[in-house]
Amino acid sequence: MRRFLLLALLGLPSCTLFHPAPPPKASHVMYEWDDDKGPGDISVEIDLSSQIATYKRGGRTIGWSFVSTGKEGHSTTPGNYRVSEMMEVKLSNLYGWITDPAGNVSNGDAQPTTPVPEGHTYHPSPMHYWMRLTSYGVGMHAGEIPRPGEAASHGCIRLPKDFVPTLYQVVKVGTPVKVIKTGVPKAELPPRPVASGSSPEHAPSHPRSDQRDQASTVERQARQVQ
Structure with a gap:
């Protein structure tokens, strides 16, 4: 099993939502992946509560993987979807940013209808590894996940940048994507992926004990600052 860290720190195996002071994002394992490439098609389930x-x-x-879905005012709607379009790079027709003549960002949350000062330039947001889910512009794509466990997008589903190319290779038009809202953050991450050659019933369903111990320490620290 490959594990990927944002920095050389052991990742947090718990997806408990720490608010308003979550652990630094560098302490999070952002995803795990072990595709056995066996029979069956890919499916995706996204929990809005745990992100x-x-x-x-x-x-x-x-x-x-962690995701970042729509923040308040731009919430992602639960439902059953299917990937209907795939593009390695798609430019958003809804959101972008504005830069001044020197190239500095003057408005980081602009839209095509936002007035652009003279000499400034509007840039549509690029969405890498775009996988459309709705006719009105919601899809999965690479993006920033600034605070794992918290929603931050304008409605799309952001995926970790170093992971999404892997997912893009196995997803296809028609892949089912279910978006749910359980109501509470999960106390633990999903079952660890089944290692190649092993059976699902023997796959460990909880993080390793040493990781749980470290997660407990982080949780205690988070509660102290709330």
């Missing part, structure tokens, strides 16, 4: 996506092939869990 975590679970990936399956033929019903077997093969990975998970």
Whole structure:
């Protein structure tokens, strides 16, 4: 099983939502992936409450990742979707930013209708590894996840930048994507992906004990500052 860290720190295996002072994002493992490439198609389930996506092939869990869905005022709607369009780079026709003549960002949250001062330039937001879910512009794509466990987008589903190319290779037009809202953040991450050659029933369903111990320490620290 490959584990990917944002920095050389052991990742946090718990997806408990720490608010208003979550652990630094550098302490999070952002995803795990172990596609056995066996029978069955890929499916995706995204939990808005935990901000975590679970990936399956033929019903077997093969990975998970943090996501960042729509923040308040731009919430992502729960429902059953299918990928309807795939593009390695798509320019948003809804959101972007404005730069001044020197190239500095003067408005980081602009829209095509936002007035652009003379000499300034509007730039549509590029969405890398775009996977459309709705006709009105919601999809999955690479993006910033500034605070794992918290929503931050304008409605799309942002995926970790170093992970999304891997997912893009196995997703296809028609891949089912289920968006749910459980109501509470999960106490633990999804079951760890099934290692190649092993059976689902023998896959560990909880993080390793040493990781749980470190997560407990982080949780205690987070509660102290609330």
